[in-house]
Amino acid sequence: MKYLLLIATLVAGSAISAEAMANAQLAKSKNCMACHSVDAKIVGPAFKEVAKKYAGQKDAEAKLTQKVLNGGSGVWGAVAMPANKGQVTEAEARELVKWVLSLK
Secondary structure: OHHHHHHHHHHHHHHHHHHHHHHHHHHHHOOHHHOOOOOOOOOOOOHHHHHHHHOOOOOHHHHHHHHHHHOEOOOOOOOOEOOOEOOEOHHHHHHHHHHHHHOO
16 A cells, blocks of 8 residues: 555656646747746746745736736836747746746
């Protein structure tokens, strides 16, 4: 029984890690990492800071998905986030936002 529990834990951990890696790769492939990082401010805020700021907000996913697609300014400083329509689909933007919001 302990063996089965260990295997189930390892498989679940691998699935979570694989999903996180895939979303990090998506962020990299869509050039998000040119301005953002997971842990530190570059041009834009760190993804973990975004997750912290929007934690618990019911409309965060929809709001941030639109921000990824349409860009915006004034929330994190003087440098505006450019619009990404044409480079990122709405589904990809939503996937990226879900990943960012899951970071702790």
